[in-house]
Amino acid sequence: MDWHSAPSLATSQDMSEFDFLSGIDDVPPTPILIAPQPVLREVTRDVRPEDIAFIRDQLPGMFSAMYKAPGIGLAAPQVGLGMRFALVDVAEEDAPREPMLLINPEIISDSDQLASREEGCLSLPNQYAEVVRPESIRVRYRNLAGETIERDASGLLATCIQHEMDHLDGILFVDHLSTLKRNMIMRRLAKEQKLRRH
Ligand SMILES: [Zn+2]
Numbered sequence: 713m714d715w716h717s718a719p720s721l722a723t724s725q726d727m728s729e730f731d732f733l734s735g736i737d738d739v740p741p742t743p744i745l746i747a748p749q750p751v752l753r754e755v756t757r758d759v760r761p762e763d764i765a766f767i768r769d770q771l772p773g774m775f776s777a778m779y780k781a782p783g784i785g786l787a788a789p790q791v792g793l794g795m796r797f798a799l800v801d802v803a804e805e806d807a808p809r810e811p812m813l814l815i816n817p818e819i820i821s822d823s824d825q826l827a828s829r830e831e832g833c834l835s836l837p838n839q840y841a842e843v844v845r846p847e848s849i850r851v852r853y854r855n856l857a858g859e860t861i862e863r864d865a866s867g868l869l870a871t872c873i874q875h876e877m878d879h880l881d882g883i884l885f886v887d888h889l890s891t892l893k894r895n896m897i898m899r900r901l902a903k904e905q906k907l908r909r910h
Pocket residue numbers: 832833834835875876879
């Protein structure tokens with residue numbers, strides 16, 4: 713696959729990329745790393761065409777982990793992979809799945825209008841806080857076939873995509889809070905994780 717040829721602009725993800733989801737309940741979930749794991753703080757590198765086969769192999773375990781948690785997004789660093797890709801599915805639990813795979817995502821525009829939404833993170837279990845971000849975005853990314861996709865997102869989907877893209881730069885949602893609040897959450901998380909191990 714040559715990503716340097718003129719990109720074909722698709723309007724949505726090719727759902728056949730997610731054929732494996734029909735048996736996802738039987739797939740062992742990939743373990744999710746918990747903060748303050750150092751890999752969560754690293755900036756990832758761009759995905760290259762030669763990485764696609766590897767990523768394809770990671771997807772069933774990663775989707776399984778996201779759905780079992782349950783969560784609405786999972787970025788590669790959360791399973792220890794330093795590559796620019798993330799999964800998102802903000803569909804309601806009873807509704808049909810709406811999986812998205814964003815490879816090398818970029819936000820090409822965002823709204824002046826901001827929205828505050830409560831966020832949590834599978835790498836910071838049981839911790840939640842209001843985070844302010846642009847209410848809507850336009851995101852460009854690649855799919856497994858190397859096609860470029862552009863998509864407008866608002867509301868929960870926009871929040872989730874921005875949260876997952878932060879992970880690709882080593883940023884956690886608590887970084888958007890005051891130092892005081894962030895330290896409080898990180899201390900509470902450390903305490904809870906310690907109790908869990910004992
Ligand atoms: Zn997260």
